[in-house]
Structure formats: structure tokens, C-alpha cells
Amino acid sequence: MLVPLALPAADHAQQWVEDRTRTGLGAVRVLVEELRSGPAGDALAGLRQWDEITLQLSNVAAVGSLLSNVHPDENVRTACEQAEIEADQVATELRQDRSLYDVLAALDPTGLDAQATRLLTKTLEDFRRAGVDRDDAARARLAEINRRLTELGLAFSRSTRDDVRTVRVTPDRLAGMPADWLAAHPADEDGLVTITTDYPDAVPARMFVHDRDVRRQVTVASLQRGWPQAEPLLQEMFALRHELAGLVGHPDWAAYDAAVKMIQEGPAIPAFIDRIAEAAHEPMQRDLAVLLARFRCDVPDATEIDTADANYYEELVRKEQHDVDAQVVRTYFDFATVRQGLLDVTGRLFGLRYERVEDAVVWHPDVAAYDVLAADGRDDVGVGSVLGRIYLDLHPREGKYKHAAQFTLADGVAGRQLCEGVLVCNFSRGLMEHDHVVTLFHEFGHLVHHVLAGQAQWTRFSGVATEWDFVEAPSQMLEEWAWSPDVLQSFATNADGEPIPTDLVARMRGADDFGKGYHARTQMFYAAMSYWFHVERPTDLTAATRELQARYSPFAWIEDTHMFASFGHLGGYSSAYYTYAWSQVIAKDLFSVFDTADMFDPELAGRYRKKILAPGGSKDAADLVEDFLGRPCTFDAYSAWLAE
Ligand SMILES: [Zn+2]
Numbered sequence: 001m002l003v004p005l006a007l008p009a010a011d012h013a014q015q016w017v018e019d020r021t022r023t024g025l026g027a028v029r030v031l032v033e034e035l036r037s038g039p040a041g042d043a044l045a046g047l048r049q050w051d052e053i054t055l056q057l058s059n060v061a062a063v064g065s066l067l068s069n070v071h072p073d074e075n076v077r078t079a080c081e082q083a084e085i086e087a088d089q090v091a092t093e094l095r096q097d098r099s100l101y102d103v104l105a106a107l108d109p110t111g112l113d114a115q116a117t118r119l120l121t122k123t124l125e126d127f128r129r130a131g132v133d134r135d136d137a138a139r140a141r142l143a144e145i146n147r148r149l150t151e152l153g154l155a156f157s158r159s160t161r162d163d164v165r166t167v168r169v170t171p172d173r174l175a176g177m178p179a180d181w182l183a184a185h186p187a188d189e190d191g192l193v194t195i196t197t198d199y200p201d202a203v204p205a206r207m208f209v210h211d212r213d214v215r216r217q218v219t220v221a222s223l224q225r226g227w228p229q230a231e232p233l234l235q236e237m238f239a240l241r242h243e244l245a246g247l248v249g250h251p252d253w254a255a256y257d258a259a260v261k262m263i264q265e266g267p268a269i270p271a272f273i274d275r276i277a278e279a280a281h282e283p284m285q286r287d288l289a290v291l292l293a294r295f296r297c298d299v300p301d302a303t304e305i306d307t308a309d310a311n312y313y314e315e316l317v318r319k320e321q322h323d324v325d326a327q328v329v330r331t332y333f334d335f336a337t338v339r340q341g342l343l344d345v346t347g348r349l350f351g352l353r354y355e356r357v358e359d360a361v362v363w364h365p366d367v368a369a370y371d372v373l374a375a376d377g378r379d380d381v382g383v384g385s386v387l388g389r390i391y392l393d394l395h396p397r398e399g400k401y402k403h404a405a406q407f408t409l410a411d412g413v414a415g416r417q418l419c420e421g422v423l424v425c426n427f428s429r430g431l432m433e434h435d436h437v438v439t440l441f442h443e444f445g446h447l448v449h450h451v452l453a454g455q456a457q458w459t460r461f462s463g464v465a466t467e468w469d470f471v472e473a474p475s476q477m478l479e480e481w482a483w484s485p486d487v488l489q490s491f492a493t494n495a496d497g498e499p500i501p502t503d504l505v506a507r508m509r510g511a512d513d514f515g516k517g518y519h520a521r522t523q524m525f526y527a528a529m530s531y532w533f534h535v536e537r538p539t540d541l542t543a544a545t546r547e548l549q550a551r552y553s554p555f556a557w558i559e560d561t562h563m564f565a566s567f568g569h570l571g572g573y574s575s576a577y578y579t580y581a582w583s584q585v586i587a588k589d590l591f592s593v594f595d596t597a598d599m600f601d602p603e604l605a606g607r608y609r610k611k612i613l614a615p616g617g618s619k620d621a622a623d624l625v626e627d628f629l630g631r632p633c634t635f636d637a638y639s640a641w642l643a644e
Pocket residue numbers: 442443446472475
């Protein structure tokens with residue numbers, strides 16, 4: 001039986017990480033040398049050796065990435081960052097190692113089964129995407145470009161992160177701001193209150209401040225962050241990505257990036273963007289009309305609205321027309337019952353049982369460990385067999401990761417290593433916002449995907465190893481269970497034990513849905529920037545932004561703003577910001593076959609688990625979707641949702 005990794009107690013965690021990194025990377029070097037210089041064995045033996053290298057590297061990187069983000073001891077976090085960097089360096093070196101590539105490329109695929117053949121194909125593709133088969137000059141240039149791109153990526157995120165702007169106003173102009181914010185921001189000796197462009201200030205200021213001019217000042221300051229210093233960094237980044245793509249045989253960066261995604265082709269990206277924009281056109285007009293009508297109650301001659309007013313009026317419409325009091329909603333979502341509800345709901349849906357492991361060594365007392373067991377015989381997994389271990393680390397603390405994400409602790413490989421995953425979030429310990437409940441379900445969707453795909457034959461296909469424009473779909477779909485009145489009523493009860501009323505959930509949904517058409521258009525405006533900036537590499541990014549905003553966004557341009565300069569996703573997502581919407585189209589289609597009156601249909605849920613989640617990366621995502629739906633994915637469910 002496979003056993004979980006024994007994590008170290010806090011007092012020797014640093015030594016443990018350093019030893020484990022040294023041992024793991026040492027093993028990688030020995031395995032690589034054997035593969036490179038050993039006798040040419042059969043293809044299966046070669047692939048097994050390569051998979052063991054992948055597993056060892058992934059183990060070092062996973063612990064590094066997890067504990068550098070969650071461990072309470074700064075020294076441990078630093079040691080883990082170092083482990084992650086070293087594992088990444090080794091992985092990069094291997095992909096550029098010509099002699100290793102030659103060994104793998106010489107393996108004879110005859111007689112390999114479909115999975116092994118897929119592994120060999122994907123592995124050789126990884127090497128070629130790194131340029132291993134190019135001449136020496138090209139390989140040297142690629143290494144130089146990659147180094148510079150890493151520097152530029154860091155410089156770009158710094159250029160926004162460090163550029164915090166401020167707006168200072170007298171306290172009387174802040175009517176509308178939440179009382180706790182006002183209490184925490186008293187006037188200074190000049191009698192002024194400072195609002196920074198950081199989210200905890202700028203978001204409520206733009207949503208709630210009644211004074212129109214204050215909202216405008218905060219909006220403009222926010223949209224000026226990072227400019228002008230980010231523009232030359234971005235220009236150089238786009239140029240180098242373009243050059244890199246050309247060196248490995250692609251017409252542009254977007255084509256290079258799309259080749260390993262569901263979308264496959266660069267030009268399919270603007271086609272997708274325009275298709276979503278078209279589907280969202282009428283819903284956008286409908287909600288914009290409501291927004292403008294409300295705006296005109298205060299500004300009678302307005303014919304258009306920009307984002308300095310849109311955030312505020314959107315919030316107002318939600319409050320006035322959908323009658324949702326967030327303070328009342330929270331009373332139904334006590335953290336402890338939500339956590340248990342999440343486990344009950346997902347356990348029932350996916351045929352799982354979670355057993356708390358009280359004596360597991362964890363990195364902080366807040367963390368809860370559970371073994372995940374098969375509760376029924378789905379997928380031919382024996383009832384009661386352990387599928388993996390999960391850790392829930394759900395509350396904020398100093399030095400911890402600030403967002404919500406699933407981290408891998410161990411990739412599950414059948415007969416070789418038990419699957420382990422971790423949910424890292426920052427929820428309050430008492431009452432939760434419903435938004436946060438939805439986030440919890442979403443992130444748990446990634447965790448359950450990791451675990452259910454954790455009986456893989458090969459490391460490369462284990463867990464959430466699918467195309468990057470598909471990974472959000474299962475999580476986006478699981479969000480629906482956090483919106484169903486029936487499902488919510490199974491755990492969301494207030495202090496008197498009363499379940500959340502059905503009509504309140506309906507009003508919450510209505511409020512959440514308001515603006516979905518123009519939100520989709522705004523997302524397509526961002527996706528168009530991400531694509532066209534990489535393909536056309538315009539010389540004036542402000543002018544190009546203005547043009548794309550006019551084409552896709554419903555909101556009027558604000559003079560002297562440079563939104564792209566703080567659009568951080570140009571770094572990580574590069575030309576592929578379309579992916580979130582792409583996954584959403586699939587999520588709506590997958591959900592369309594579920595009956596909202598019977599969200600736990602075991603036959604359907606079992607098929608979903610088996611066809612979509614369990615295969616991990618062992619099949620192309622388009623095939624997974626088609627296997628489950630019995631047809632290719634369509635836009636219909638997404639369009640219907642936008643229109644309703
Ligand atoms: Zn996600």
C-alpha cells in the first residue's frame with residue numbers, strides 16, 4: 001500500500017527540505033546519466049527511466065512551491081524557494097540537452113501502448129519547443145532570450161506592484177465607504193484621508209464613494225499605475241517572445257503558445273474572442289441600458305458611462321433592484337459548517353469519503369489533513385481504498401500566500417506514489433461571504449481533479465495535467481453546486497438552525513448575473529489586448545488599448561489612462577488571456593447535462609468523474625469533453641446563460 005509523505009516537524013523542517021532537495025536532484029542526475037550513456041534499451045524501459053526523472057523533479061518542485069508559500073518559518077520558506085529554483089533550472093537544462101533528446105528521439109515506438117506512445121510524443125515535443133533540435137547559435141540565442149524574459153517578467157510585475165499612487169481628500173467626501181474602512185483611515189495632520197491604489201482601498205472607493213469626483217480620481221490613478229515605466233519592458237517582452245517563437249518554427253508567439261492548448265492555432269484566438277463578443281452583444285446592451293437609466297437619475301444628460309462611474313452604479317443597481325443584503329447572507333455561512341458542507345457535497349457527488357487524520361504532521365495548527373477514500377465502486381476502484389491525502393489550509397496568517405489556489409504536494413502514480421494535494425486559501429474563521437463560499441468550491445474543484453487523476457500510469461499525465469485552457473472548466477462547473485438552493489440548504493443554516501431561503505438564493509443569483517454581458521465584453525477587451533499586443537506588437541500601446549476598448553468594451557475611454565501598464569496577466573498569461581472564457585464555455589456545456597433538480601445523479605456524476613476528471617492528462621481535453629457529452633463542445637449553453 002502506498003503511504004503519504006511524512007512531513008517534518010517545524011524544528012527540523014529546513015534541514016529536511018535541504019536534504020530532500022539534494023537527494024532528489026542527485027537522483028535525477030544519476031538517472032539522466034544512466035539514460036544518456038547506458039545501452040539503448042527498449043523504448044518502454046527508456047520511458048520508465050524518463051518518467052522516474054520527471055517524478056523526482058516534480059517531488060522537489062512540489063514541496064518547494066508549497067512550503068515556500070505556507071510554512072510559518074521564513075528560513076524554511078527561503079530554503080523552499082531555493083529548491084523550487086534549482087528544480088526549475090534542472091528541468092530547463094534537461095529540455096535543452098541535445099544528447100538526452102537524441103536518446104529519447106531514437107526510441108522505437110513500435111509495440112508501445114497508446115499511453116506510452118502519447119508520453120513519447122509529448123516528451124519530444126517539450127524538447128523541441130525548447131529548441132533542442134536547433135543549431136548551436138539558435139540554442140545560445142534561445143537561452144539568452146529565456147534569461148532576459150525572466151528578468152523582464154520580474155521587472156514588469158515590480159513596475160506595477162511598487163507603483164502605488166494616492167488620492168487625498170477631506171473625510172466629508174468619503175460618504176458611502178464602509179464604516180470599518182473609515183474607522184481604520186482617520187484624517188492626517190493636514191485633515192486629509194489617503195486612499196491608495198491598492199485593492200483594499202481602491203476597490204471599495206470605486207464601488208461605494210458617493211462623491212463622483214473622488215471616484216474619478218481613484219479610478220484615473222489606478223489606471224495610471226505602472227506607466228510609463230512598464231511600456232518599454234512590455235515592448236521588449238513582446239519582441240523577444242516573437243523572436244523565440246520564430247527560432248523554434250512558429251509564425252508568432254500566440255501560435256507557439258496555442259500549439260499546446262485546446263485552441264491549437266493562434267488565429268483561432270481572435271475568432272473565439274469575436275464569437276464571445278457577438279454572443280454577449282445583446283446581453284451587454286440589456287444590462288447597460290439598466291445601468292445608464294440608473295446613472296441618468298443622477299446625471300440626466302448622460303449618453304455613456306465609463307468605469308469611474310460604472311462600478312458604483314452597478315453596485316447601486318444590485319442593491320436597489322435585487323434586494324440582497326450581504327450582512328444577512330453572511331449569517332448562513334459559518335466557516336465550520338461550510339467546510340463540512342463542502343466535504344459532504346463533494347463526497348456525495350464524486351463517491352468519496354474524507355477521513356480526518358488527526359495525527360498527521362502539518363506545517364501549522366490551522367491545517368487539517370484528510371485521507372480520501374473511494375466510497376463506492378466507481379472507476380473499478382475498490383470500495384474503501386485510499387485515493388490520496390488532502391490538506392486544507394484555509395485561514396490567513398503572516399507570511400502565507402495571499403490568494404486561493406490548489407498546490408500539489410505529490411503527483412499520484414499507480415503503484416508508485418500516493419497522490420497528495422493542498423488547498424491554500426484565506427477565509428475568515430467566522431462568517432463567510434457567499435463569494436468566498438463559491439471560491440472555496442472552485443478551488444476544491446482543482447483539488448478533487450488532482451486526487452481523482454492521481455492513479456496515473458505516467459507522472460506527466462497525473463493530476464491536473466491537462467491543457468491550460470481547459471483546467472478551469474471542472475472548477476467553474478463545481479461553482480454551480482455553491483449556487484443551487486437545494487445544495488446550499490443542506491449545510492447553509494443560520495444561528496437558529498434555519499436553512500438559507502430559496503428566494504434569497506434566487507435574488508443572490510440575479511444580483512450576481514447582473515452585468516454578465518458587459519463583463520464578458522470587458523474580458524474580451526482584455527483577451528484582445530493579450531493577443532494583438534503579441535501578434536501586432538503596436539508601437540503605441542495606449543493607442544492600441546484605446547482602439548480595442550472601443551471595439552469590445554461598453555465603457556467610454558478615460559483620457560490620460562494606460563490600463564495595459566498594470567495588466568499583470570500580460571506577464572503570465574501572455575497571449576492567452578482568452579483561456580478563462582474558453583474554460584467557461586466548456587463548463588456551461590458540461591453542466592448543461594446535469595438536472596438542477598437532481599444535482600447528485602450518481603450515474604451522471606460517476607460518468608463525469610470517470611470521463612473528465614480521472615484521465616488527467618492522458619487524453620486531449622477535447623476528447624475528454626466529447627467522451628462525456630457524446631458530442632463535441634458547443635457554445636449553446638454559454639450563449640443561453642448569457643441571454644437568460
Ligand atoms: Zn481556478
